Amino acid sequence: MTRNIADIRRDYEGGRLDESQTPGDPFVLFDEWFSLALEKEGDDGNVMTLSTVDSQGRPHGRIVLLKGFDERGMVFFTNYHSHKGSELSNVPFAAITFWWPTLGRQVRIEGPVEQVTHAESDEYFSSRPRGSQLGTWIATQSVVIPDRNWIEERQKRFEQAYEGQEIKRPLHWGGYRITPEMIEFWQGQPSRLHDRLRFERREGGEWSRFRLAP
Structure with a gap:
């Protein structure tokens, strides 16, 4: 390694994240942030890390794509027989992280x-390109x-098998929905004095909001 990575740093100049000027519903704030992320980050705006x-209690993380969200939660699609599918079957809780540099x-x-x-799952599958459906x-x-x-x-065998035919969704592939119990918004600030607002869902569905130290 020729570069000292300890010297790599970035100073942030983001706008303030003030709880007095943010909505009490985190989905409203997420919608605002996500819309801007799609504008500024392009096709990478919906990239997220799924943990x-x-x-055995060992954590695993990987990149997936957000494919929908509403007041019920955030949706992504994958193979149910994959490692993450197996993990979610055993421990049906997850964390997702968005980073918009x-x-x-x-x-x-x-x-x-x-x-x-x-x-x-059928509706989303039908919207995918044919190559992705075959995949x-x-x-x-x-x-x-x-x-x-x-x-x-x-690939050659399946292309021949489905030539001229509609491709149906395999039952081992579909969507998951994460129902948020916690949503934390982080806005980078100079000198590492970042803004952090944390929303936690209370019993009954209402949200509590807290400011956290950087």
């Missing part, structure tokens, strides 16, 4: 997870394979 825990903003969300309805059949996600040729040969 899960396995049956252009804006100097981060959002953390935690809560229980459940599969979305078949209808919701859900081709890829046995997280399984050890011998080499790249294994994928390419499998």
Whole structure:
């Protein structure tokens, strides 16, 4: 390594995150931040890190894409038989983290997870490009394979099998919804004196709001 990574640093110049000027509903604030992130970060605006825990209590993280959200929660899609699917089956709780570097903003969300309805998964699946639809059949996600040729040969077989046919969603693939119990908004500020607002859902569905030290 030729560069001293201890010298890498960035000073933030974000606007203030003042609780007196933010909505009491975190979904309203998330919608505002997310809309701006899509504008400033382009196609990477919906990228998020999904963190899960396995049956031995070991955490695992990976990048997935947010594909929808409303007052019920945040939705992403994946293979139910993947490592993350297995982990969510054993421990149905997760954390997601958004990082928008252009804006100097981060959002953390935690809560229980459940599969979305078949209808919701079918609707999203039908909107995907044909290549992505085939990919859900081709890829046995997280399984050890011998080499790249294994994928390419499998791709040829499925392309031939579905030539001229509509591709149906496999039952092992679909969506999950994270129902937030905690949403934290982080706005970078100079001298590492960042703004952090944390929302926690109370019993009954109302939200409490707290300012946290940087």
